[in-house]
Amino acid sequence: MVRDALHNAQELGLPWDIKAEKITARGNRFWARSLGYAEVVGGVVVRIYGAMMDITTEMREQKLGRTGNFSKCAVNSRSNSDQGASGV
Numbered sequence: 903m904v905r906d907a908l909h910n911a912q913e914l915g916l917p918w919d920i921k922a923e924k925i926t927a928r929g930n931r932f933w934a935r936s937l938g939y940a941e942v943v944g945g946v947v948v949r950i951y952g953a954m955m956d957i958t959t960e961m962r963e964q965k966l967g968r969t970g971n972f973s974k975c976a977v978n979s980r981s982n983s984d985q986g987a988s989g990v
Contacts, residue, residue: 911940
C-alpha cells in the first residue's frame with residue numbers, strides 16, 4: 903500500500919493518507935496512519951514528505967463506538983457554566 907502511494911507521489915505528484923493494521927516482528931498488532939505529499943515545481947516532483955503515526959488507541963475506541971466527544975462535551979459544558987447564571 904505505502905509503496906504504491908510513494909510511487910504515485912513520485913510519478914504523479916499525488917498525496918496519500920493510508921490507515922492499516924500492522925504486525926511487528928514480535929507479533930504485536932498495531933494500527934498506523936501514513937500520510938504524505940509531493941512537492942511539485944514546474945511540473946516536476948522535487949520532494950516527497952510525510953509522517954507515520956501510531957493510531958492504535960483511536961482505532962480501538964472507534965471499534966468500541968467511542969468517538970472522543972465525551973471530553974469535548976465536558977470542556978464545552980464547563981466553559982458554558984463558567985459564564986454564570988446570567989449566561990453572559
